[in-house]
Amino acid sequence: MKPHRILSSLAMLILASAFQHSGPSALSAAPAAADPESPGARAERIAWFRDAKYGLFIHWGLYAIPAGEWKGRRVPGIGEWIMQHAQIPDAEYSRLASQFFPEKFDAGAYAQLALDAGMKYVVITAKHHDGFALFKSAVSDYNVVDATPFKRDIVKELADACARRGLRFGVYYSQAQDWHEPNGAGNTWDFGPDDKKDFDKYLREKAEPQVRELLSNYGPVCLVWFDTPRMMDTGGRAGRFTGIVRALQPACLIDGRLGAGGDYVSTDDNAIPGAISDTPWETPATLNHTWGYRKDDNDWKRPGEIIFKLVDIVSKGGNYLLNIGPKADGEIPAPSVESLRTVGAWLKVNGEAVHGAARTPFGEELGGYIEGRKDSGGGRVWGELSAWRCTARPGRLYFTVFSDWPRNGFDLPAFKNKIKTAWCLDDPDRTPIEITTGKDGRRTIKVPRPARNAMANVLVVEYEGDGIEK
Ligand code: GLC
Numbered sequence: 001m002k003p004h005r006i007l008s009s010l011a012m013l014i015l016a017s018a019f020q021h022s023g024p025s026a027l028s029a030a031p032a033a034a035d036p037e038s039p040g041a042r043a044e045r046i047a048w049f050r051d052a053k054y055g056l057f058i059h060w061g062l063y064a065i066p067a068g069e070w071k072g073r074r075v076p077g078i079g080e081w082i083m084q085h086a087q088i089p090d091a092e093y094s095r096l097a098s099q100f101f102p103e104k105f106d107a108g109a110y111a112q113l114a115l116d117a118g119m120k121y122v123v124i125t126a127k128h129h130d131g132f133a134l135f136k137s138a139v140s141d142y143n144v145v146d147a148t149p150f151k152r153d154i155v156k157e158l159a160d161a162c163a164r165r166g167l168r169f170g171v172y173y174s175q176a177q178d179w180h181e182p183n184g185a186g187n188t189w190d191f192g193p194d195d196k197k198d199f200d201k202y203l204r205e206k207a208e209p210q211v212r213e214l215l216s217n218y219g220p221v222c223l224v225w226f227d228t229p230r231m232m233d234t235g236g237r238a239g240r241f242t243g244i245v246r247a248l249q250p251a252c253l254i255d256g257r258l259g260a261g262g263d264y265v266s267t268d269d270n271a272i273p274g275a276i277s278d279t280p281w282e283t284p285a286t287l288n289h290t291w292g293y294r295k296d297d298n299d300w301k302r303p304g305e306i307i308f309k310l311v312d313i314v315s316k317g318g319n320y321l322l323n324i325g326p327k328a329d330g331e332i333p334a335p336s337v338e339s340l341r342t343v344g345a346w347l348k349v350n351g352e353a354v355h356g357a358a359r360t361p362f363g364e365e366l367g368g369y370i371e372g373r374k375d376s377g378g379g380r381v382w383g384e385l386s387a388w389r390c391t392a393r394p395g396r397l398y399f400t401v402f403s404d405w406p407r408n409g410f411d412l413p414a415f416k417n418k419i420k421t422a423w424c425l426d427d428p429d430r431t432p433i434e435i436t437t438g439k440d441g442r443r444t445i446k447v448p449r450p451a452r453n454a455m456a457n458v459l460v461v462e463y464e465g466d467g468i469e470k
Pocket of ligand 1: 078080081228
């Protein structure tokens, strides 16, 4: 099994248990206590994340130079894994550092893109599996300042640019895999099997001190995005990272891939669960099929698709962390910029249905298990419905309608509350829309035709009462 496949199964397991045990919202927990793992402290830490909903992931490193091709040969798979997929010796791969000179890199433009896209946080690969750090490090000179002609601390510039724009800033850090280090996990072609390595030496001498550096030198870090938790369950290894994060920045979140003790669930890559969960969660996702830039991957998600996924996720209580993979010269591929900005323009008008919005009080719109159908492993098969999604705020429901703008009006799901009024979220005049009640009691919103927006339209319904009564 490929290493990231193993991770995938692990992530799904963690996810499955989180979704089974979804209880009441963590936000309703008691006030913060001194113990950082108490329900109150956890709820307080996660509050901003629950409201943020949408973040920018940035995968950038030396792998952007080969961009999916090594010595004239196309190397299939995700771009940032090229070193391992082509089994490139570290002595050769690490020479890429001398070519790293991203003259088009502009931290302000990156942060501005996130802002224009309607995103609330930015997470960059401070160190990915190849072991190369995008920040100045005192414990390893395999970093952008010491090993490249560029000599600028990219993490620092981006952290500052985000702070200036009021965006939260987080770092991805590959804690277990480090293909540059003889004792790091993953590089078996240079350094032999992982179980013969002095893994704790690598953790103590590089990974732990680098996480300390990231949490000491770059201002407030909103989260550390650990990944591929190999060999983390022995000797309190995961716990050592948790200890570092809690001690240096108590407000900083830990994602779901440290191996233990995360603040939220990270789903499998690009995986959006079918059901609602009140346990905080996030889907990390690509805009095409790779995280790190590949010159041959131009299969970009369309803005309408991104809007659907975002609202779908929010309606189930989660966050969407959407990735860009800058080129070696620092330019962000134009189609991804365009898509993100188009979605951002939609959010500028319709963001009330997303940022800070709660999950759907219904659920039937999501789909369900298809009766009588089993997959090849004998498991139940989920049938997704995709016509509309619902998100909520006190006294208001937001129905985002995606396809087939209803000819005869939008049929509301059943609930007992009296409706005060309804309007289209993108209508600044809030012109009330007529609502009729059929003989069976079903209420229908007489939507304006044609649809106002070709991708997605939000209907706001204001109701009486403190919560939806069914
Ligand atoms: C996978 C890959 C990694 C990528 C990550 C993002 O786990 O190992 O390359 O950074 O997913 O979710």
